Amino acid sequence: MKNIPFVDLKAGYYPLKDEILEAISDVLESMQLYIGPNVTALEDEFAAYIGTKYAVGVGSGTEALLIALAACGIKKGDEVITTPHTFFATAEAIYHAGATPVFVDIDPDTYNINPRLIKEKITNNTRAIIPVHMYGQTADMMPIVEIAKAHNLHIVEDACQAHGAQYDGKNCGQFGAAGCFSFYYTKNLGAYGEGGIITTNDVFLADTARKLRNHGHSSKFEHSLMGHNSRLDELQAAILRIRLRHLDEYNNLRRKIAKMYDEMLSGLPLRLPAEKLGNKHVYHLYVIRCKERDELIKHLTQCGISSGIHYKNPVHLQEACKPYGYKAGDLPVTEAICGEILSLPMYPELAKSDIAYVCECIREFYKM
Numbered sequence: 238m239k240n241i242p243f244v245d246l247k248a249g250y251y252p253l254k255d256e257i258l259e260a261i262s263d264v265l266e267s268m269q270l271y272i273g274p275n276v277t278a279l280e281d282e283f284a285a286y287i288g289t290k291y292a293v294g295v296g297s298g299t300e301a302l303l304i305a306l307a308a309c310g311i312k313k314g315d316e317v318i319t320t321p322h323t324f325f326a327t328a329e330a331i332y333h334a335g336a337t338p339v340f341v342d343i344d345p346d347t348y349n350i351n352p353r354l355i356k357e358k359i360t361n362n363t364r365a366i367i368p369v370h371m372y373g374q375t376a377d378m379m380p381i382v383e384i385a386k387a388h389n390l391h392i393v394e395d396a397c398q399a400h401g402a403q404y405d406g407k408n409c410g411q412f413g414a415a416g417c418f419s420f421y422y423t424k425n426l427g428a429y430g431e432g433g434i435i436t437t438n439d440v441f442l443a444d445t446a447r448k449l450r451n452h453g454h455s456s457k458f459e460h461s462l463m464g465h466n467s468r469l470d471e472l473q474a475a476i477l478r479i480r481l482r483h484l485d486e487y488n489n490l491r492r493k494i495a496k497m498y499d500e501m502l503s504g505l506p507l508r509l510p511a512e513k514l515g516n517k518h519v520y521h522l523y524v525i526r527c528k529e530r531d532e533l534i535k536h537l538t539q540c541g542i543s544s545g546i547h548y549k550n551p552v553h554l555q556e557a558c559k560p561y562g563y564k565a566g567d568l569p570v571t572e573a574i575c576g577e578i579l580s581l582p583m584y585p586e587l588a589k590s591d592i593a594y595v596c597e598c599i600r601e602f603y604k605m
Contacts, residue, residue, distance in 0.1 A: 241582050241591050243543035244423050248586035249487075253479055260475040267471075272451065275474035280434070282481055283418075286401075287410040289436040291443035294469030295450045298397040298419025301433035302330035302367070304467060305415035308435075308445040309391040311336050311364055318358050319367040319395075320350040321553040321563075322571045327369055327395050328552050336364070338561065340553045342568040346511040348372065348524070348578075351570075352380035359384075365391040366413075370399035372547070373425065373491070373521035374512065375409045382412060393417060397433075400426040401488045403517035410436040415446075420469075420477055425491070425521050426484050428473040490585035491520040494592060498523055498581065501596035505603055508577075522547055526577040533579060533602055540598040545580040 250257070264275065276294045284292035295301050311317060313335035319327055321340040331338040339358050344351045348371050355366065366385055368376035385392045392413025396402070400418060402409050410416025418424075420432030435446050445462070448455060453464030495518070499509055508526035512518040524547065527533055537544050551571045553563040565572065581595060 238541045239591065239594050240541045241543065241595060243545050243580070243582050244584045245586060246422065246427075246584075248584065253483070256479050257476055260479060261472055264471045264475050269471060271468045271470045273471045273474075275471045275478060276469050279469075279474040279478050279481070282478060283434055284436060286481065286484070287408045287416065287436045289411050289416070290438045291436070291440065293435045293437075293443055293446040293450065294474060295433045295435060295446070296467035296469060297431045298395075298417060298421060298433040299326040299330055300450070300465065300467040301397075301417035301419070301435045302327065302393065302395060303333050304446050304449045304465065305393045305417050305435050305437075305442075306330060306334040306336070306365065307449055308442045309365060309393065309414050311391070314362060315364040316360060316362040317365045317367055318355055318363060320369050320371075320571075321551045321568050322348055322371065322548065322574070323369040323395065323552060324397070324548065325552055325555065325557075326397075327367060328555075328558065331367070337362075338552075338558070339363070340561075340563065340568060342570045343574070344377070345570050345574070347374055347376075347513055348574060349374065349376040350381075352377050352384065355381065355384050359388055359390075363388065363390060365393055367393050367395050369395040369397075370402055370409050372510070372524050373399050373402055373519040374510075374516055375399060375402050375404040377513070378404045378409075378412045385413070391415075397421075398424065398521040399519060400424065400521075401484055401517075402519045405515050411438070414439060415442060420473065425488060425519055426477065426480055428477050430473055432469050432473045432477065434469070487585040488519040491583065492518070494583060494585075494587050495520045495523055497589065497592045498596065501593060502599060505600065507599075520583060522580045523583040524578050524580050526574060527579060528577060529602075530577050530579050533599070536602045536605075537595075537598060540594075540601075542595055542598060543582060546578060547580050549575055551575050
């Protein structure tokens with residue numbers, strides 16, 4: 238029996254080990270540990286990669302969302318439309334900005350927010366839309382952009398799972414007022430700890446975000462805003478600069494692995510990931526749907542295969558969201574898929590033989 242992890246971080250570290258250790262040593266020798274030359278360089282390099290004028294490094298993807306919302310002027314009494322199928326941080330950021338999250342059901346094929354359902358949720362208090370690019374595939378941005386323009390709404394992209402994902406040939410993170418990325422260590426572009434970044438073409442938003450991330454500093458002894466402690470540190474920025482140079486390579490490997498899964502799992506009573514025409518899916522996660530999800534997890538575990546569920550409980554039905562008044566049945570597509578989704582092992586270094594073993598074990602399950 239094999240032992241296949243869900244993610245193997247060491248497999249991604251060892252090929253870059255010498256370069257990373259040298260970069261860490263350089264930072265420690267300088268002892269300039271935050272908002273230094275590596276953070277500044279990473280901001281320039283990441284903005285160039287995404288295709289925006291500016292990028293602002295922050296402490297996490299969650300803080301990227303919060304600071305972007307605040308920089309857009311979102312405040313108490315405002316409403317922000319988003320998806321219930323996301324990590325809880327999306328709703329958390331809206332709450333901490335003082336606003337109310339308004340949830341819209343998802344597309345049954347991509348699991349992203351369904352643009353056709355957004356208009357009916359817009360009220361006089363709506364100020365922004367947060368589309369989440371789930372699992373590594375962008376939301377359907379063109380209709381979302383059109384809705385936002387028609388109703389004078391900000392778009393803040395939650396791209397925390399979608400570094401390098403494309404819509405109509407353009408990287409996500411450039412379609413709205415701001416794009417927000419996480420550098421959590423398991424992401425396609427992960428630090429060795431926490432980190433995040435905001436992308437934007439708006440100079441005022443970028444300047445405001447820089448102030449907000451650092452206690453509202455406008456100069457060394459002056460604070461023009463009530464801000465946060467959300468600085469991306471130099472050690473993480475130095476590591477991320479190295480890993481950014483390999484991001485397209487890693488994403489291409491993920492796409493190849495996804496294609497192998499597609500081919501080896503074809504014909505089974507499963508729903509495989511759907512890449513929409515015009516999209517470039519970067520497969521942060523490879524998510525299948527099956528009616529017998531929990532039984533399949535047990536079988537895979539017995540075979541030595543780790544798997545995951547992203548995410549088991551919809552955000553709108555979480556205990557913390559009770560004040561918003563949602564109940565079971567309100568968002569039926571989200572609620573249905575949460576009982577069926579299963580994430581299979583996915584990381585760039587995953588061997589073809591291990592992919593074959595995972596698929597062989599799944600085929601065995603359906604013969605039982």
